[in-house]
Amino acid sequence: MNTPAPPITALDTTSLPKHFDSPTAEAYWDRRWDELGIYCYDAARPRSETFVVDTPPPTVSGSLHVGHVFSYTHTDVIVRHRRMCGKNIFYPMGWDDNGLPTERRVQNLFNVRCDPQVPTSDAAAIAPPTGKDLRQPPRVVSRPTFIELCHRVTREDEKAFMELFRRVGLSVDWRQEYATIDDHCRYLAQFSFLDLFAKGHVYCVEAPTMWDTGYQTAVAQAEVEDREQEGAFHDIRFGVDGSDESFVIATTRPELLAACVAVTAHPQDERYRQLFGRRALTPLFRVPVVIFPSALADPTKGTGILMVCTFGDQTDVQWWREQGLPLRQVLGRDGRLQEVVFGTGNWESRNTDAANAAYRQLQGLSVKQARKAIVEMLRDPSAAADSSGAAPLAAAPRPLRHSVKFYEKGDSPLELVTTRQWFVRLLDKKDELIAAGEKIGWFPAFMGARYRNWTDNLQLDWCISRQRYFGVPFPVWYPLDGAGKPCHDRPLVASQDALPVDPTTAAPPGYGADQRGAPGGFTAEADVFDTWFTSSLSPQIGSHWIRNPARHGKLFPADIRPQSHEIIRTWAFYTIAKALLHERNVPWHSAVISGWILDPDRKKMSKSKGNTVTPMHLLDEYSADGVRYWAASARLGTDTAFDESVLKIGRRLVTKLFNAGKFALSQGAGRFPITHELDRAFVHKLAALVEAVSKDFEAYEFASALADTESFFWHNYTDTFLELVKIRARGEGESGAAGQGSAVAALRLGLSVLLRLFAPVLPYITEEVWSWAFAAETGACSIHVATWPSRIDFAGIDAPTDGGSFDLAVAALYAINKQKTAAGAAVGRPLQRLVLAANAATLERFTAVRQDVLESSRAATCATRVEAELADGVFLAEELAFAN
RNA sequence: AGGCACGUAGCUCAGUGGGAGAGCACUACCUUGACGCGGUAGGGGUCAGCGGUUCAAAUCCGCUCGUGCCUACCA
Structure with a gap:
């Protein structure tokens, strides 16, 4: 015996506000979702049911702008869809707070500079300076104090980011929060080093390294960018040792003349063939240097013959190595010409007094000052190294524009300075790295080419040591010999059970604390890791690698790595490298690459250009859903000019959903199946939409999914179906109770399905409308844990006759x-x-x-x-x- | 210099072998029975250019121009 189904109750619309009050609703639902715990990862469920996100940890000391909302929303849209598909979501959030951006911010904010030599000062006593203090010279603080100030600032910055991310409705499991400087991350970064050390993938070497003279730290190839600069060719006449001959080299770096160690030209160059094997004599310093042929010299550039210095560029390094040339480093770590005495060591000269007299005028000058000074000195005929009696500067400098390598965060050109640095050996693993990239799904696919391109062109191993303070320290010490000199070729590494370790306060295994700095004792490695060395472990940080193997097994590799395209060569590349070196695995199955938000003139937004758009006022004005609509409207990988009008569309869509929901649910009727021809025809189209949208979401094509859903909602639901069945649904038509019941059932089914299709993009309005009836009806307390629409929703409904x-x-x-x-x-x-x-x-x-x-x-x-x-x-x- | 992407309406962008589209902006109209934080209707394009393949090209191929990014060179 069948019990008659209860009738469909009409929603009492008088209980609803006239307009959707988004700020109130957003606050309410945020709290509610927290209470329901719908974002929580369930460690008990198997890997097959889990969807793991390797969330990008933002640099919190950077500027906060709409670009953040844009790309993080993309991830959240993907995540919310997978959650509705029944996946157990692992969606952590981290903060990448260590490194130079924070140090720079602290220096400016507190007007301080760190000096590791000064004794511990009291960080608590330091407050941001007011007007007149800012004009004072920076206050020098100890390393611990400086680090404490960095922590203080990042804690504040993290709050601002978290507030924004919560406001925009990211469904992050905030219990999985981390910071790349916290104990857990330091442990894993240091363990990563121990593992690479044990496997022989890291090495320490004293070698010419790209050096930023402003920050006084080494930098890696990936952090280098080219900038167009004004420069000039300087034609400088060199003498030939033991003859009257001379020749003219062209250089853009005359200030490095004292660092000249050789001269080279192309082996086929008839102009200079007779010089090979002889020695040249530099002007001013009268240093004899070898002249050798090299196919790398371009006869068409400059004068076709050039000076090799230690070091003007990477080719100089190559020649220096291949030819076994002496090292004459004139440029100091601070970017000034350091003390040099001709007549000692490698500093050979035919006229020591003249050389030293000339050099004294340059010593202590910056590169720029030295260039100016030496050009003047070369105008003096007495500086000549040949007997022509002419000034060494053979012609007026010829201006040119050329690109010069800069550290991406730096202000002065990079120099090649010989320093001791740690490297991860990668050049010999290019093929494996490229093969790993092939195993990863790139969305959009052409982004995989960026990775391949970069890896293919890699020229240097990864320099991972930075001469900075706010970072993860190397878990390394060096033994001191009997004279108290460190033995860098015998590093002492920490044991795993000591991690995380600070070698400046802890002692290495087998040593006592009192042996620090003493002959026969030890000294700490003062350097810290490159920030990428830690952030390249983000999948392992989330999975608790090594510290919790069971958890790691369930969370690694991750499913997706969302990120933007400019850091494929850094973050993506290093993460792939780490996964390969540690576990011979890929770190994630797919890389999901968001484009950039450009300013209306299609320029990249940046704080320095002052063209950034901050997001908070947009959230206030257009609602979180409206802002999310804007973000989700852009396909992956596509750069988009910021256009506020798209936000308006989002807000209008939210309003429309509110009103359409109100209408559809305010129709009561007896409970009847969907039998009417028009209703069945509508459901037929709706089913096709569900299929298309689901397919798009599976392929991370949320923009297309949104466009299709929106178009259907507008054209096939509110403008048409709703209008066509309005009278019948109210029971005012001629088709009786069955016709009315069919209309109301179809209206509600349409609404329920459309709400769920919109839910990943518009979490608030869809939840609001869902809560009016469907939550109780389906038992899904939140739309975000409701079942993603599928054929099951349409089961038992006949196809339309036509x-x-x-x-x-x-x-x-x-x-x-x-x-x-x-x-x-x-x-x-x-x-x-x-x-x-x-x-x-x-x-x-x-x-x-x-x-x-x-x-x-x-x-x-x-x-x-x-x-x-x-x-x-x-x-x-x-x-x-x-x-x- | 090489690679990748892009070039569609005034603007922001969809569309990847058969009908040139959406929203915004613009014009006219509608004063509201879910919705004026609305709605209806409308005007507007040499799909960068040239050539090719095809019965058929915005779509595929080649070249050219322009824009952006990545890489290289930068004595």
């Missing part, structure tokens, strides 16, 4: 609306009568939906006329007579 019924009804309705508008009447104005013309076949098919069309156009009667000329499915509305 698949085109819906479009036919719409065409007729539009034809009538058009005539009403042409007559200057409101669309809702009732009609006494009208005539619909169409071809015979169309009119025949029209019969099944005719009643709905008449009712929605408020036509009392309708005559039809066969017009054979009209195409199938086309109607003309004629002879409209308004009722009043």
Whole structure:
């Protein structure tokens, strides 16, 4: 015996506000979602049911702008979809707070400079300076104090980011929060080093390294960028040792003349062939240097012959190594010409006194100053190394524009300075690294080429040591010999159980604390890791690698790595490298690459350009859903100019959902199946939408999914279906209780499905409307844990008799609306009568939906006329007579 | 210099072998029975250019121009 189903209860709309109050709703639902714990990762569920996100840890001391909202929303949209598909979501958040951006911010904010030599000072006593203190010279603070100030600032910055991310509705599991400087991350970064050390993948060497003289630290190839600079060719006459001959080299770096160690030209160059094997004599310093042939020298550049210095560029390094040239480093770590005494060591000269006298005028000068000074000195004929009596500067400097390598965060050109640095050996693993990239799905696919391109062109191993303070220290000490000199070739590494360790306060295994600095004792490695050395472990940080193997097994590799394209060569590359070196694995299955938000002039937003758009006021004005709509409208990998009008569309869509939801749910009826032809035709189209949108979401094509859903909602739901069944759903039509019940059921099914399709993008408004009826009805307390729409939603609903019924009804309705508008009447104005013309076949098919069309156009009667000329499915509305 | 991407309406962008589209902006109209934080209707494009393949090209191929990014060179 069947119990009759209870009727569908109408929503009492008087209990709802007139307009959707998004700020109140956002605050309410945020709290509610927290209480329900719907973002929580469930460690008990198996890997197969889990979806793991390797969230980018933002640099919190950087500027906060709409670009953050943009890319993080992309991830959240993907995550919310997977959650509704039943996945157990692992979605952590980290903060990449260590490194130079924070140090720079602290220096400026507190007007301090760190000096590791000064004793511990009291960080608590240091407050941000006021107006006049800022003009004072920076206060020098100890390393611990400086680090404490960095922590203080990052804690504040993290709060601002967290507030934004919460406000925009990221469904992050905040229990999985980390900072790349916290104990857990330091442990793993240091363990990573121990593992690479044990496997022989890291080495320490004293070698020419790219050096930023401003920050006084080494930098890696990945952090280098080219900048166009004004420069000049300087033609400088060199002598030839033991002869009257001379030749002219061209250089853009005359200030490095004292560092000249050789001269080279192309082996086939007839102009200089006779010089090979002889020695040149540099002007001013009268240093004899070898002249050797090299195929790397370009006869068409400059004068075709050039000086090799230690070091002007990477080619100099190559020549220096290949030819076994002496080292004459004139440039100090601070970017100034350091003390040099000709006549000692490698500092050979034919005229020591003259050389030292000349050099004294340059010593202590910056590169720029030294260049200016030496050019003047070379105008003096007495500086010549040949007997021509002419000044060594053979011609006026010829200006040129050329690109110069800079550290991406630095202000002065990079120099090559010989320093002791730690490297990860990668050059010999290019093929494996490229193969690892092939195993990863790149979205969009062409981003994989960026990775391959970079890896293929890699020229240097990864320099991981930085001469900075706020970073993860190397877990390394060096033994001191009997004279108290450190033995860098015998590093002492920490044991795993001591991690995380600070070698400046802890002692290495087998030593006592009192042996620090003593002959036969030890000294700490003062350097810290490159920030990327830690952040390249983000998947392992989340999975608790090594510290919790069971958890690691469930969370590594991750499913997706969301990030933007400019850090493929850094973050993505290093993460892939680490996963390969540690576990011979890939770190994630897919890399999901977001584009950039550009300013309206299509320039990249940056704090220094002052063209950033901050996000908070946009959230206030357009709601979180509106902002998310804007972000989700852009495809992956595509750079997009910021356009506020897109936010308006989002806000309008939110309003429309609120109102459509209110209407659809305010219709009560007896419970009947969906049987009416128009309703079945609508459901038929809806099912096709679900299929297309689900497919798009699976492929991370959320923009296309959103566009399709939005278009359907607007054109097939609110503008048409809702209008066509309005009268019937109210029970005012002629089709009786069954017709009414079918209409109401279809309206509700349409709403329920559309809300769920929108939910990943518009979490707040969809949850609000869902809560009015569907939450109780389905038992899904939140739409975000409701079941993603599928065929199951349409089970038991018959296909329409005519698949085109819906479009036919719409065409007729539009034809009538058009005539009403042409007559200057409101669309809702009732009609006494009208005539619909169409071809015979169309009119025949029209019969099944005719009643709905008449009712929605408020036509009392309708005559039809066969017009054979009209195409199938086309109607003309004629002879409209308004009722009043 | 090489690679990748892009060039579609005034603007921001979809569309990847058959009908040139959306929103914004613009024009006219509608004063509201879910919605004026609305709605209806409309004007507007040499799909960068040239050539090719095809019955058919915004879409595929080649070249050219322009923009952006990545890489290289930078004595």
